[in-house]
Amino acid sequence: MIKLPKAAYTSPEWHQAEMEHLFSRTWQFAGFVEDIQAPGDYITAQAGLNNLLVTMGRDQRLRAFHNMCRHRGTQLLRTTGKACKAITCPYHDWTYNLNGELISVPEQAEFPGLDKGRLGLHPALVETWLGMIWVHPDPEAESLMHWLGDIRDKVGPHRPLEMVEYPEAATRHEIKANWKIVVENYIDGYHLAHLHAATLNMYDHLKQVTGFRGPHFYFYEPLEKEYARNLKKRAPGPLVDHFTAEKPLGAYVPMLFPNLGITASETSWSIFHIKPEAPDRCVVHTRTRVMPASNWEYYKAEMRAWSYWSKSSGKYGDGEENDPMNSGDFMAEDIYACEQQQKSLTSPMFSVGATAANLESSVVGFQEIVAEFMKNRGVAI
Ligand code: FES
Ligand SMILES: [Fe+2]
Incomplete structure (x- = not known):
């Protein structure tokens, strides 16, 4: 079950302790x-x-x-x-x-x-x-390679230096939630088939392979069968050709402790940088690399994919134009869920009723790691 107190997500003292003991002592x-x-x-x-x-x-x-x-x-x-x-x-x-x-x-x-x-x-x-x-x-401090350890084998076969940044894809979101809520959402394998039923259905969520290497989390899931069969038509950009027999096609989504996610897919390689700002606020920056290809190739792929994906619609949206649940954007869905969860954290009735044994073991594991990290540095939990 859940390993961190509510104060870890709401109190200025916790935020300050994390700044001092966690973010000042990690790469x-x-x-x-x-x-x-x-x-x-x-x-x-x-x-x-x-x-x-x-x-x-x-x-x-x-x-x-x-x-x-x-x-x-x-x-x-x-x-x-x-x-x-x-x-x-x-x-x-x-x-x-x-x-x-x-x-x-x-x-x-x-x-x-x-x-x-x-x-x-x-x-x-x-x-x-x-x-x-x-x-x-x-x-x-110990070297970055030592800090990352074995997770380096689990981040996917992508070779980012052979890809190019796609500056228009960079995003910056201010999120009204504690940074750990956003990390937990990023590594939560349970919500994928639900919150993102209409936006991330190109992956086979029940085949996800996850775990920790040291404090770092790894995640892989293969493409959904029909999407895989029609990949050339539906992929939203030129395909990454770095996949191997040991590291096959799919989504590799590690979270490097404490706050750097990587999203490496069939068409792109992105970073997801979660920056804590206050107990109940953080900023997420994303930057994306893609395969080097001409604008024309990108345009063609985007148009093909758009004509397919635009036929799918959001799951719970009530049709309002700005409704995040109707946006077709999985990031908007995640932000919405994180902010809704943060709102409840100040309620005296808040508690976590249960966690999924496998699909949420990531969330519990992450909380354990944070709790351990803070305890080892003398912070009372
Ligand atoms: S030169 Fe005076 S504070 Fe830098
Ligand atoms: Fe999500």
Whole structure:
């Protein structure tokens, strides 16, 4: 049964503890490798209480630092940018080179005995994997490969670096629900055939194969038979050709602990990044890669698929134009369900009556992992 208290989904204290003990101590997704192409390009990323920046040095190496001036702590860079020669703080113009060394302090005579060599940017860790940039605020943390461990064999056969980003497919959703509600929804194998009866019926949900490798969750399900037979006509884009006998056609949907989902299907490879904002609010960013193909090929595939799928309609919708349950969009359905669940969490009557032995073992398993993680770091549960 359920392993986390209600407060884990509603209280500011839990949110703060997760920022400090969970998100400040795990590897966090920061971007795609294309986001930093040349020396001086940079991105920033939040890792719990830490804002980090990643930039490429003149030696083409990526480096991560805490995005914080060593003078009086002002945040240095905002979001993303290109080709800065050096990093200058907006407040008093202290300037750092791309290796994080403090190289210039205006009116330096005002700081007698200042040792610039001691005031470089605080270092953090950065690594890349499958075309993704990951960061960790602790320069002594275990490597990303060690953290991911065996889950790397379970994320699907897709080779994202041979695919191209489809920028128009990127989405950003503000969701009025705790980030764990969204993770639980992402890994819940029970709702697929119900909430998404009209939108995800191209997969055979009862053949799902799931489990955990360390704290990370894996999920695979094959295509539904008729869809598989008519795949060329119905697929909404050129087909991924990376599947093998060991890793066959289907949907691979892992959740890398704590908050990065991957959705790798017959036509695309996407990330689903869940960013906690408040006890009852999070933001989800998605970015998608597809097979390299001409616009014309995409247009043809989309039109073919649209003429087929537009004949299916939502399940519970009452016909209103903005009804998420009538949108034909599984993401809108998920957001609706998550927000409806969050609403009930503040009711004194809220409880979980039962959980499905197999199809919801993922949800229970995830809660156990979070509870264990927090307990191990001294947080009272
Ligand atoms: S706080 Fe950055 S230069 Fe003063
Ligand atoms: Fe869903």
